Amino acid sequence: MSDFPGEARSFQPDRLPASTLARQVRWHVGLSQQAFALTFRIDPERLGWIERGEVEPDPVLEAYLRVIDRAPHMVLAALAERR
Numbered sequence: 288m289s290d291f292p293g294e295a296r297s298f299q300p301d302r303l304p305a306s307t308l309a310r311q312v313r314w315h316v317g318l319s320q321q322a323f324a325l326t327f328r329i330d331p332e333r334l335g336w337i338e339r340g341e342v343e344p345d346p347v348l349e350a351y352l353r354v355i356d357r358a359p360h361m362v363l364a365a366l367a368e369r370r
Contacts, residue, residue, distance in 0.1 A: 305349060306340040312356040313338075327355055328366065 303311065313323045320338065324331035329348070336342045344352070355362050 304340070305343050306338050308349070308352055308356075309334060309337045309344070312352045315356055316359045327351075327362065 313320065316323065316326075318326060320334060321331055323329070324334045329351075333342070333344075337344050337348075351362075
């Protein structure tokens with residue numbers, strides 16, 4: 288299998304489309320799009336674009352979504368800290 292146009296794509300279980308990843312993470316934490324964006328300090332408009340597949344997140348935002356998915360409580364604790 289290859290990743291060339293018109294050919295079957297290779298199987299990459301950890302590589303969901305960004306729109307699916309964003310919706311899946313939001314579903315796992317049980318928040319609406321607006322509440323998720325505000326809670327995790329993501330631009331709500333950008334999150335909507337990502338979930339609709341209109342734009343791809345940059346690598347940092349994609350990594351942030353994966354961290355939220357795996358440890359939302361730790362992200363919330365980090366966001367709550369003040370310097």
